[in-house]
Amino acid sequence: MDSPWLIGFLTFFGYLLGSIPFGVVVSRLLGTVDPRSAGSKNVGFTNVLRVSGKKAGVLTLIGDIGKGWAAGWAATFLLHQEAAVLGVALASIIGHLHSMFLGFKGGKGVATALGAALGVAPWIGLTLMGLWIGAVVLWRYSSGGALFAFAMFPVVSLLFHRSWLFIGFACVVSLLIWARHKDNLVRLWMSEDAKSLHVESRKLLIIQECMNVLPRRQQVIARTKSVDRGAVGSNFLYKDAA
Structure with missing residues (x-):
């Protein structure tokens, strides 16, 4: 003892x-x-x-x-x-x-x-x-x-x-x-959130760029085909834009 x-x-x-x-x-x-x-x-x-x-x-x-x-x-x-x-x-x-x-x-x-x-x-x-x-x-x-x-x-x-x-x-x-280490935990969490937010923002920008580019390309193709197809081309353009 x-x-x-x-x-x-x-x-x-x-x-x-x-x-x-x-x-x-x-x-x-x-x-x-x-x-x-x-x-x-x-x-x-x-x-x-x-x-x-x-x-x-x-x-x-x-x-x-x-x-x-x-x-x-x-x-x-x-x-x-x-x-x-x-x-x-x-x-x-x-x-x-x-x-x-x-x-x-x-x-x-x-x-x-x-x-x-x-x-x-x-x-x-x-x-x-x-x-x-x-x-x-x-x-x-x-x-x-x-x-x-x-x-x-x-x-x-x-x-x-x-x-x-x-x-x-x-x-x-x-x-x-x-x-x-509670303050460190908050900073680490915010750092990870910032990284995640940056990644998600980049994804949204890429998606937005694709959304902006693809319709224009489709419209160009549709307009090109409409020259040969006449009214049919107009219907094609309408359907593709919908």
């Missing part, structure tokens, strides 16, 4: 660790743009990469994954109850989402959640990371890749024969990630 004091301490430690905004810290150390004032104003890896460059982005990614991993690994090493271990891992993710150093605002939790998964279940964490990278390479959307990977988190947990408690943890983390 784990000590309640130890569980409480590690849970707070996990939250405190998760609260460290590495995107802001790295940007200040490198003298680059504060991610909260540029781009999407998110403190996570993607926005830091966009506004401050590769070096800052990679360091932010390492820091965000590392803090989730450290919390999960420490809990796994020091605690025996699965619920307590998963609680500490979840606390690190919540710390990133609602950082005490940023007025309880934060990032979107993808990298920290991946790190936490690596800390408590390395093979599952590696699988999620592979799904994320693969989806990003395929679709060219970082947020889309993250949403796909975490949608698969409960499924992957089930395939690895984890406990129902762990699968419940995976579901909670997935919901947190998806809820945090």
Whole structure:
């Protein structure tokens, strides 16, 4: 039986660790743009990469994954109850989402959640990371890749024969990630709608052009035949135009 004091301490430690905004810290150390004032104003890896460059982005990614991993690994090493271990891992993710150093605002939790998964279940964490990278390479959307990977988190947990408690943890983390990406979901949906609208508009234009061209051709043919057929040609023209 784990000590309640130890569980409480590690849970707070996990939250405190998760609260460290590495995107802001790295940007200040490198003298680059504060991610909260540029781009999407998110403190996570993607926005830091966009506004401050590769070096800052990679360091932010390492820091965000590392803090989730450290919390999960420490809990796994020091605690025996699965619920307590998963609680500490979840606390690190919540710390990133609602950082005490940023007025309880934060990032979107993808990298920290991946790190936490690596800390408590390395093979599952590696699988999620592979799904994320693969989806990003395929679709060219970082947020889309993250949403796909975490949608698969409960499924992957089930395939690895984890406990129902762990699968419940995976579901909670997935919901947190998806809820945090609601604006991205709207943009992705509007992007797809715009693409669909563009395709449909092109189809309508092509159909309209065909509708405009074909009658003229038919009329030319009809008029040509009417020269030879006289009144019969007139009937032909009338029927073709109808």
